[in-house]
Amino acid sequence: MQILPNTENSVQPLLLEEEKGNQLFPVFVKLNKLRTLLIGAGNIGLEKLTAIVNNSHNATITIVAENISASVFALAASYPSITLKQKSFESSDLEEIDIVFAATGNNVVNQEIRNITHQKGLLINVADTPDLCDFYLGSIVQKGDLKIAISTNGKSPTIAKRIKEILKEGIPDELDETLQNMSALRLTLNGDFSEKVRRLNRVTKKLITPKRGFAERNITWLIWIASVLLITVIGFSLWKSEPEFQSFVLNINPIFxxxxxxxxxxxxxxxxxxxxxxxxxxxxxxxxxxxxxxxxxxxxxxxxxxxxxxxxxxxxxxxxxxxxxxxxxxxxxxxxxxxxxxxxxxxxxxxxxxxxxxxxxxxxxxxxxxxxxxxxxxxxxxxxxxxxxxxxxxxxxxxxxxxxxxxxxxxxxxxxxxxxxxxxxxxxxxxxxxxxxxxxxxxxxxxxxxxxxxxxxxxxxxxxxxxxxxxxxxxxxxxxxxxxxxxxxxxxxxxxxxxxxxxx
Structure with a gap:
């Protein structure tokens, strides 16, 4: 994975693009398939480590820090794939690493780590310093297999957290059960692609359609049945009580x-x-x-x-x-x-x-x-x-x-x-x-x-x-x-x- 050189000629167009809105490309990374390096193990490092393991329990993580907090030790003890190295950061720590998180709390050190990381062609996230980041960690809303990431382009993590709270409360937990059922249904579908999409659309339409009662769902049938019953009852009553009606019906041409x-x-x-x-x-x-x-x-x-x-x-x-x-x-x-x-x-x-x-x-x-x-x-x-x-x-x-x-x-x-x-x-x-x-x-x-x-x-x-x-x-x-x-x-x-x- 190559990083563009950080020169004036390359940065200026990017800044112009950013002025037009959020230019971030949203992706979901399989951290359990990558090798992650976390530099720093204080409170900021704990926050980054918690975010990583909460979203990818089996991520392979190496933590390098001169001082490792007791909370980081405790959290790492629950995950066998986490390796702790209590020492100063060296460029050799980037060997056999795919992605880097810097959480030292020192801007000068973070800048040096970013420069070395880019020389190695790696992506880095620097805590609380958007200008040094190649990618951001968004606020996450998760309901089983459903995961929604929220980004404010680094402008306001507080707003991202508020939106997270709204979505977390508004999306029912049962939606994951619906997702599993949809996955099972998808495996049973036959026909061409358009037919599969049509059937899935018909099923998922219920997610955005307000729940209706029996009468509202079947109003057309109820009107039709009521009309047929009315005509049948009237016709039967006339047949029994009105000889003229019998004569009229019997004398209709059988071709009718x-x-x-x-x-x-x-x-x-x-x-x-x-x-x-x-x-x-x-x-x-x-x-x-x-x-x-x-x-x-x-x-x-x-x-x-x-x-x-x-x-x-x-x-x-x-x-x-x-x-x-x-x-x-x-x-x-x-x-x-x-x-x-x-x-x-x-x-x-x-x-x-x-x-x-x-x-x-x-x-x-x-x-x-x-x-x-x-x-x-x-x-x-x-x-x-x-x-x-x-x-x-x-x-x-x-x-x-x-x-x-x-x-x-x-x-x-x-x-x-x-x-x-x-x-x-x-x-x-x-x-x-x-x-x-x-x-x-x-x-x-x-x-x-x-x-x-x-x-x-x-x-x-x-x-x-x-x-x-x-x-x-x-x-x-x-x-x-x-x-x-x-x-x-x-x-x-x-x-x-x-x-x-x-x-x-």
Whole structure:
């Protein structure tokens, strides 16, 4: 370790730098791996020795002093790695030494020791003389493995001690237990670096978040459960006491109940794997006999509420990349409105458009299967750049063919190096605006046809959305993607075969 020569040319720039603030570089030194020399064994030497052994119990220390106080003798007796030499300091004492502490109480002697020490290329701390020091000993706050060092750049040790007292009182002793638990958790984490950081951030967030009661922590769930219970109780009471209500429910087109269940299931799948609501809903709608334009309208109107809820949940959980959102949203809306207009204009040719949509969903079914097989494939570190074009294409295809926003945009963002969780949250909240504008386009041209299917998808997907957002990181996506891919492929092939049979 080399020390710069103490000349005017080298000192002056350093003084100018110090004027700008604390220029000290904070480090934590492994004194148990170094050989330490302490010169002086009076009260000042005792203070330095106490600081050293309190922070590094196994430090190898040699003490050189003409007079050694009884307190230093007593303290040294408790540490076998401390060697006492009652004699005057000589330059030979610096042999096989790595770091030096001078505590003689004599400024002239301390200056001489510093000069000899620098000639040997060693660092030195001179007690109570900041100008002669290469490093300072800060005030220390320690809670188990947590250690905080405080420096005032040698200006006021008293202030450093006061800050130490504040921190020592304010930091709970239990924090060391938390630190040990975090160390154990760190060893169990899998995945890439960003995923490990995300999980550790989620755990450590509790350290700065005020402790909340059960009701405050679960207010969203409590409101949702209370709403469902209220609706259930009212519905059950009306069913029992009002024959007109029974008649109304029983006379609803059964297609409503089919789409109600389908909307719930598809929204749960979409929440678990971040895609497939559109493609599964489109395949199901075509299989139930809806024209492509009406099917896409039903899907997008239902997505307004479900994606609004899911987007809000992801926003509350901090999963939205707003810079990515701003780049994506405008081109996506333009593409979605254009796709909705073209498909609605071809409503009279639904019989010919339907097989095209079926071929498209068949293709997406194979895409989903492919993604399931390669789900653990390492993502590229090169981020996708043409996000605006990706948004336009995704929005257009999603509206024109009834789905594909998640399959195209989300998968492309992740494959292009974007963070999966933030990509999912951003895609969800942007889908709310895309669904709203494309729905208005569909409704303006088509009106309220097939309202039972639309209402069923709206209610079913809305019921599932809060749950789906919560479970998006807790369900293994691979199995779900395989099942969804196979179902979409099977339904699409069925629709294509039926079309061919009609032609024959």
């Amino acid at each position: 109940y089919w789409f109600l269940g389908a909307g719930f299931v598809f929204a749960m799948i979409d929440g678990a794997i971040g895609m497939s609501y559109g493609v599964t809903s489109a395949s199901f709608s075509l299989a139930m006999g809806l024209p492509p334009a009406s099917a896409s309208m039903a899907i997008h109107i239902s997505e307004v509420l479900s994606n609004g809820i899911a987007g809000w949940m992801h926003f509350k959980m901090g999963n939205v990349n707003w810079k990515l959102f701003r780049i994506l949203i405008i081109p996506a809306i333009i593409g979605a409105v254009l796709g909705a207009f073209i498909l609605s204009s071809l409503h009279a040719y639904a019989a010919y458009v339907k097989p095209l949509v079926s071929f498209y969903t068949l293709f997406l079914g194979f895409v989903i299967l492919s993604k399931a097989i390669n789900i653990k494939r390492k993502r590229t570190t090169k981020k996708i750049k043409r996000i605006g074009l990706l948004g336009f294409v995704g929005g257009f295809i999603d509206a024109a063919f009834g789905g594909g926003w998640g399959s195209i945009v989300l998968s492309s963002l992740i494959a292009g190096g974007r963070h999966p969780l933030f990509s999912l949250g951003t895609v969800k909240i942007s889908r709310f605006f895309i669904a709203t504008l494309s729905s208005l386009t569909f409704f303006t041209i088509l009106g309220g046809s097939h309202w039972e299917a639309v209402l069923g998808l709206i209610i079913g997907s809305a019921l599932a959305s809060p749950i789906a957002a919560r479970v998006s990181n807790k369900i293994s996506a691979k199995t779900i993607m395989v099942v969804v891919g196979m179902i979409v492929i099977a339904v699409s092939i069925r629709s294509i075969i039926l079309f061919i049979l009609k032609l024959v």
